[in-house]
Every structure is written in C-alpha cells, then in structure tokens.
Amino acid sequence: MTHVNASKLVPSAYQALIDLEGAVRAAAEKAELDPHIIDLVKIRASQLNGCAFCLRMHTREAIEKGESSDRLAVIAAWWESQYFSPEEQAALAIAERTTDMAASRHLPELDSSALTDEQVAVVVWVTVAINAWNRVAVSSHYPVHP
Template structure:
C-alpha cells in the first residue's frame, strides 16, 4: 500500500537552490575522490544501497538498486545485501566497505569501532578510506533529504554503464 501524506513537503531545490547546488557539488566531489582513489563504482552502489536500507529511504533504495543493476550487479547480491554478513556473496574488500558504511551510518550506536576501521585499512589505502567515508556521509545526507521531503520512489531511470 503506497504511503500517503496529506502534508505537502518543501521542494528543497526550488526553495534553497544554493544549498541544493552545494549538496550536488559535495556529491560530485565525493564521486571524484572515489574515482581518483580507484574505488569501483559497483562497490559504491553497494555502499549506497546498504546505508539507504539502514535508514529506510525507499527513494534511494530504488535509485541505487537500479544504478547497481546498470553496473551489472546481480539480483542475488542486491537481495542479500541487508544480510551480507550471513552470505558468501561478498568479497573481503566489499565486506570491509559495508562494515565501515554501517558504522558511519549508525555512528550513534558506538562510533566507528577501531576494529571496523582496522579491517578497512587492511584492504583499502588512506585515499580509498577517505573516499568511502565521504561516500557514506553523502548518501546518509541524501537519505535524510529524501525522507524529510518524502521523495517518491519509482520514477528514477539509471544512466547507462560507462564504457
């Protein structure tokens, strides 16, 4: 049953275009940092989906699962992502990124534990860890924007996979 709401929500891009533009620029800078650090776009989509699942952001889950499929991600891995620790479907590198993402997303549950950071440091260099933290931070901010403004999922069409 679709969620209905009788209260109209603010159109952030329209009302605060400078702030919305700054958020877009932050996203672009985070994507550039991830690219420069040679992080795989597929890994970033897993990170975005997982944070969005934790936050309950239907709009972002819809968007990033579509983007992941456009990057040739398998349905099996997407479906199992919310239980990634219980599956054999993810690499050690992906597991470290997912654990770090979960810790950043759930920072109120005990900060980012040293063991989670150390696990990430075993498989990622400093530039990659920085890019992962930025990517997690940006998707968490976008989750909050989409949830607060009740963005409706379903209409997003992904860009085609790059070459």
Template sequence: MPWRQADGHNTRRQATVSVTRRSPVVSDHTHNSPTRRVFIDKQSPQAFRALVQVSEVVRTTASEAGLDRTTVELINLRVSQLNGCAYCLDVHTRAALRAGESPQRLGVLSAWRDTGLFTPPERAALALAEAATDPANASKQTSAYEAAQQVLSADKISATIWVAVTI
C-alpha cells in the same frame, strides 16, 4: 477504520508514502488527507546546488581512489537500508544494476555478513559504511576501521566514508 487515499481508494489505517519527482505525498495514521511537503531543493536552490557539487566531488574522489562503481552503489544501498530511505533504495538499486551488480547480491545485501558473495574489500567497505552510519557506536567504528585498514588503502577508506556520509 478505512480512509480514502490521495488516489481515491479506501484502505485500512496505515502509513503510506507516494514519491514522485514533482509531488511527494505522505499520509499518516492520524489524518484523513495527505500532507504536502516542502521541496527543499526548490525552497533553497543554492544549498541544493552545493550538495550536488559535494556529491560530484565524492563520486570523483571514490573513482580516483579506486573504488569501483558497484562498490560505491553497494555502500549507497546499505546505508539507505539502514536509513530506511525508499527513494534512495530505488535510485541506487537501478544504478547498481546498470553498473553490473547482480540481482543475487543485491537481494542479500542486508545480510552481507552471512554470505560468501562479497569480497574482503567489499565486506570492509560495507562494515565501514555501517559504522559511519552509526556514529554513536564507538566499538563498531573501531573494529570496522581496523578491519578496513587490512584490505583497503587510506584513499579507499576515506572515499568509503565520504560515500557513506553523503548518500
């Protein structure tokens, strides 16, 4: 059954998301009108500022550990793919391109294991980031950590995990 979106166009019943900096609108399968969401950064500015500070510290930590900007953005993108965050995917795709990442590698990131386009340290960082995103899978965490120890310093392992858990 068609219904009218916020922009006035009729569509089939489907979930749609429209995200802007000021007015995210989420429409779902059961309602004919968009639902306005709370802007948690505006509702709880002190918590948001603290999160921004943590993010800045993690970025500095990654840089000081020797993780280059493209690797950090690959981690951000892979975790965002797993989490299904369209906003983060958009932001970090643009950031990765600005950092010099190739469109080809970005295009195959979700299948990084099946391509030879990523270096051993990048592969270790991606596996570790995936493991950090799936904490219930202990065997995945153990194997990713052991593989990372072969090619990454302790500082890079720590920074990789921090990047993954703070995206």
C-alpha cells in the same frame, strides 16, 4: 509537520550537495575505488535510513552496471553471506558504522587493510553524501511510484 521539498526551497544547499557528490566521485576515481563498492555503500546506507527513493535509484543503477540480484537480496545481512569480497565487506562496515554508529556494534571487526587509507576516506565521504541525500529525500517525501 508540514511537508516541504527542501531541494526546491533552498536550491543553494541542494547545489552544494550536487557539488559534494561531484567531489566524492572525483576522489573515488583518483583512489581507484571500484564503482560497485560505491553502489553497495549507497544501497546499504539507504536501507538503514529507510530512503525508498534512493534505494530504487541506486539499485537500478547497480543492476544496470551488472550487479546480481542475489547480492542485492542479501546486502541487508552482508556480514552473514559469502557474496562480498574483503574490500566490499570493509566498505559496507564503514558505511554501517558511519550511518548508524550505535546500531553497528553487532558487526564483526573487519580487516580494513583490504582498502587503502585513501579508499577508506572516500567510502566515508560516499556514506556522508548518501546520508545527506537520504535525509533530504525522506524529509521532503520524494515520490516513489511503481
């Protein structure tokens, strides 16, 4: 398969993703969704999708906002730790189920009442957006250098 940079070759679609990201960000602010939850969702979905580019970017952003290395170290098994609040657990479960519905069957049922309906909807959209970004970055082979 030929490797192409989908972002550059179809700039109108790339711009639509940027616009989606802006709409999701505005909805998150309106729903008063904690920005740390958004970072966790983006990191976890990027792990599931194997997107090194987005993992590096969103992990760095989370660290800049004060996220701990301990929490980042266990996010891949978040349900097995006590590091995450009920709100964060609910958001991570939504992210897993939205990213890989079949593989997420192992997850325990969580009380989604930790988030408002509007926040649940925003987490779904955050996940949809990062999944789209992951797929563009992976298929376009965005470089990830040390």
